Amino acid sequence: MGWTLAITGKGGVGKTTLAALAVRWLSEQGRRPVLAVDADPNTNLDALLGVQVSSAVGSIREEVKQLAQSLGTSTGGMGKQQLLELKIQQSLIETERFDLLAMGRPEGPGCYCYANNVLGAAVRRLAGSYAAVVLDNEAGLENLSRRIVRRVDQLLFMADSSRRGLTTARRLYDLAMEMRIDAGAMGLVVNRAREPARGGSRDNSLDLVPRFFEDSRVTVVGSLPEDAEVGARDAAGESIWTLPGQNPVWTAAASMFARLAPT
Ligand SMILES: Nc1ncnc2c1ncn2[C@@H]1O[C@H](COP(=O)(O)OP(=O)(O)O)[C@@H](O)[C@H]1O
Numbered sequence: 001m002g003w004t005l006a007i008t009g010k011g012g013v014g015k016t017t018l019a020a021l022a023v024r025w026l027s028e029q030g031r032r033p034v035l036a037v038d039a040d041p042n043t044n045l046d047a048l049l050g051v052q053v054s055s056a057v058g059s060i061r062e063e064v065k066q067l068a069q070s071l072g073t074s075t076g077g078m079g080k081q082q083l084l085e086l087k088i089q090q091s092l093i094e095t096e097r098f099d100l101l102a103m104g105r106p107e108g109p110g111c112y113c114y115a116n117n118v119l120g121a122a123v124r125r126l127a128g129s130y131a132a133v134v135l136d137n138e139a140g141l142e143n144l145s146r147r148i149v150r151r152v153d154q155l156l157f158m159a160d161s162s163r164r165g166l167t168t169a170r171r172l173y174d175l176a177m178e179m180r181i182d183a184g185a186m187g188l189v190v191n192r193a194r195e196p197a198r199g200g201s202r203d204n205s206l207d208l209v210p211r212f213f214e215d216s217r218v219t220v221v222g223s224l225p226e227d228a229e230v231g232a233r234d235a236a237g238e239s240i241w242t243l244p245g246q247n248p249v250w251t252a253a254a255s256m257f258a259r260l261a262p263t
């Protein structure tokens with residue numbers, strides 16, 4: 001498997017934006033093929049990447065569950081695993097610049113453990129053929145604990161520039177430790193970073209960070225400025241590919257990825 005980047009943080013903090021920026025950067029750097037995995041059911045990663053996930057893909061877990069049940073006792077013919085892999089292949093959106101796999105969410109009640117396990121195994125096999133994999137997660141870390149990937153090279157916690165944001169990020173870090181998530185490196189990205197207050201830095205989150213991440217493996221790996229263009233473009237449904245090269249969020253993200261991704 002190529003370089004694997006996973007992003008976590010509380011809702012609305014900018015995870016999907018960062019994931020899309022990462023996909024664009026990796027693709028433009030020629031680290032292709034890039035696989036984007038949308039593991040957040042409430043995401044708009046597809047729109048940000050300029051594609052549309054069809055509604056059928058959203059039910060992939062449900063289909064896997066049903067397939068697994070119906071094939072539970074049968075033998076012969078096409079193997080269960082093969083069928084599931086075919087299902088996943090069909091759900092994959094392929095473009096010149098990246099591929100996107102949206103994990104969807106279970107539609108009904110019931111246990112999805114088995115479906116999640118087989119799905120995870122199949123995704124790992126698929127991801128193995130990519131030069132880079134970017135995982136956009138929901139706030140929890142379930143997808144990282146075992147469902148989708150077993151190991152990531154870089155785990156990024158995202159926080160806004162507030163005490164509360166940093167508290168949440170620290171909690172997610174503690175959770176990651178508890179869950180024994182296997183990450184080669186862990187970093188904090190501060191989004192919407194504020195300029196230090198005039199005459200002091202009381203409100204500057206970057207100054208607060210060391211206190212929140214004492215005794216941890218986390219270091220600040222980058223910060224992205226607040227930028228109206230990014231928000232407005234997202235609201236207008238414009239993709240990340242047309243964000244101007246001089247946009248300050250893009251340039252900050254690009255230099256951060258250049259530091260993080262192994263050459
Ligand atoms: N640095 C930024 N400046 C301005 N708007 C931003 C910035 N980062 C993210 N946003 C906007 O904030 C909203 C939430 O971001 P999103 O990436 O969807 O968060 P999450 O995936 O964590 O829920 C989006 O409308 C996005 O365009």
Ligand SMILES: [Mg+2]
Nearest residue numbers: 015016040043
């Ligand atoms: Mg999101």
